[in-house]
Amino acid sequence: MFVTGAIENEYEWAAGEAASRFFEGLRNRTFLGTICRRCDVKVVPPLRFCPRCLKDMEFTPVEGKGEVVAAVRVSRDFPNNPWKSPYVLVGVKIDGTSSIFYHRYLHSKHIPEIGTRVRLVWEEETTGSLADIRGFEPEGKETVNSGEQDLPAPAKPKVINGRIRVQYEWALGSMGDLFRKNIRQGKLVGVKCPGCHRVLFPPFPYCGVCFTRCEEVVELPDEGVVDSWVPYYLKIPDSPLQPPVIFARIVLSGSHTPFNHLIRGSPESIRTGMRVRAVWSEKREGSLKDILYFEPVEE
């Protein structure tokens, strides 16, 4: 059986000085990199510290020209990607740098040959994002916009808000199927390994410790102990818990392997080794999400 779904979460990314200045540069049609004069290392996009000597690097405009070192045709559309397929992605070794910069190849539906000389083409309107670059075109063509090469003023740190969605299709396997059927009825099952006598939860067809095939199914209680935990400060989609949320590794009583789940409680109230019990959801879909979270058991 296959389970299809998506992992989706919001993020807030503090881009830091180097990336902030890079994006600000794009707004001014400047392709900004950094150079380490000690090691003669130049990179684009810029890095704050030299990858060789770890000292400060100096910001410098880079000419958007180079040589194609990798190319691939993309024939599928992805969510939030403005480019419609088919298009060609190229890796361009930018002249004078040690960087390979990936972007779209313009002017052709054909995959360019490795070694093709290309140059960067800017969009008419710029917004301070990677989309300010329209792509790379073969060097022989007439260009509409050529890059201005003024060093942009130091930018204030940029924070990028976004949402990431990763779709998946997962083959459950025999044990996954069994796990799913049982949890839908509010039952937790594991398997007992005949080799090392450990009980694995969730169940797997092979023991991860001794690689023996496991077939003996055992029912487990919905109670266990906290093995380790960490507070998490963002909202978790579909969870009734408000941040900070406790992410924990929990070992069910009678089992020997930890799994990840949430615990209701403040970071101050959680300790390793404390007993917890599952709080079940009304809605059952046949996954560990049928348990909303675990809560501490009064002792």
Ligand SMILES: [Zn+2]
């Ligand atoms: Zn260096």
Ligand SMILES: [Zn+2]
């Ligand atoms: Zn084993």
